[in-house]
Amino acid sequence: xxxxxxxxxxxxxxxxxxxxxxxxxxxxxxxxxxxxxxxxxxxxxxxxxxxxxxxxxxxxxxxxxxxxxxxxxxxxxxxxxxxxxxxxxxxxxxxxxxxxxxxxxxxxxxx
Amino acid sequence: xxxxxxxxxxxxxxxxxxxxxxxxxxxxxxxxxxxxxxxxxxxxxxxxxxxxxxxxxxxxxxxxxxxxxxxxxxxxxxxxxxxxxxxxxxxxxxxxxxxxxxxxxxxxxxxxx
Numbered sequence: 001x002x003x004x005x006x007x008x009x010x011x012x013x014x015x016x017x018x019x020x021x022x023x024x025x026x027x028x029x030x031x032x033x034x035x036x037x038x039x040x041x042x043x044x045x046x047x048x049x050x051x052x053x054x055x056x057x058x059x060x061x062x063x064x065x066x067x068x069x070x071x072x073x074x075x076x077x078x079x080x081x082x083x084x085x086x087x088x089x090x091x092x093x094x095x096x097x098x099x100x101x102x103x104x105x106x107x108x109x110x111x
Numbered sequence: 112x113x114x115x116x117x118x119x120x121x122x123x124x125x126x127x128x129x130x131x132x133x134x135x136x137x138x139x140x141x142x143x144x145x146x147x148x149x150x151x152x153x154x155x156x157x158x159x160x161x162x163x164x165x166x167x168x169x170x171x172x173x174x175x176x177x178x179x180x181x182x183x184x185x186x187x188x189x190x191x192x193x194x195x196x197x198x199x200x201x202x203x204x205x206x207x208x209x210x211x212x213x214x215x216x217x218x219x220x221x222x223x224x
Contacts, residue, residue, distance in 0.1 A: 098144065098159060099213065100156075103153050
């Protein structure tokens, strides 16, 4: 059974600081996704990671994937208040038409 | 660019009533997914359709049913509503083989009173 674990589940940090969110998954997966969700809003796709060693960056966010360790990280550099949101990782497997989600990391960035 | 359209955005129903949620996927996307997200919870997969056929089923109650029509839009029908059905319901679409992932709609907030 594919399971996805995120940590931390809650993170409060000051603007300008760096931090990393971790996403572990239990079995081989084809793709790993990172999504952002603002309260009461939809899920916004941030990154799709397809292969071992994949690294993608968008602004202050950088995601990486280590398929051997079954670990993905979302790194936040010099955080700003606008990045406050809940971040989810999710994985899928070939042949399965569904995503398996982590519990989400609620990120609060204080001015 | 066209996105995934869901309607209605908000819906208030009483217990034991029925509700129908609609989803219009991105044009040419061949797969539609339904997710339920309770307050403070991660999205839970309900059901998916590929080329108008049910492709996978998750934790969807027997009181719920869904279908995808010839124009690829999908409807989630919910009967005998319970208070615990109050949640955000998201529809997502994708194109099999496309590497861009899933695109989610804005969701329907269902409140059962």
